[in-house]
Amino acid sequence: MKWTRIVLAGVAAATLSGSAAFARQGTAEQGKRKVKTRVSAVYPDLARRMNVTGKVKIEIVIAPDGRVKSARVIGGHPLLIRPSVLAVKEWKFFPAAAETTQMVEFEFRGTE
Template sequence: MRLRALGSWSAVTLFACLLTSLAFPSLSLAQEELNRKVRTRVAPAYPELARRINLRGTVKLLVVVLPNGNVKDTKVMGGNPILVNAAIDALKKWKFESSPDETSGTIEFKFEPTD
């Protein structure tokens, strides 16, 4: 019975990965990496579900940073939905150096399961 539940869980995970590839195709954008120094960097928490299924991946986010260095907005550019919220939550806590203007760019978070 437990093996049957595991098989069902694997099918759901495979389906979620397939949907991810359709929902977040590879993007070739003119957007560049954010060219502002990070003052406070918060690492994302590795989601428990991702840990249980040994999921690894990269989440790419577009971030808009206010002149005072706070994150104004984020937008998902790609990544597995299981990992996306952890990346967004972490990035919203980042602080950047001040700048005369609002800036934007991309940030990538790599998720690797650890033992």
């Protein structure tokens, strides 16, 4: 139980403080809706200090007006998921006739 609290405290701290450096913006699949406004994911300080790298894959539902209606995590490191979801929920897409679903991927790299 104590270990769980420590991990949760670390995750909370990582999401509240971070660095935007080295978090590559996600990419939408070709042939899907075009992104009008992208928000970069913040690379959490704890993840950077622990040298956590990797990709986060998220399935998003885009409303006809272009806003992200929902985001479902497909995979990724737990320290990197929250900043990725927070970023993609701020994205805006060009309007379309109907609601669409597509995959988005964020890549976090340690040092460059």
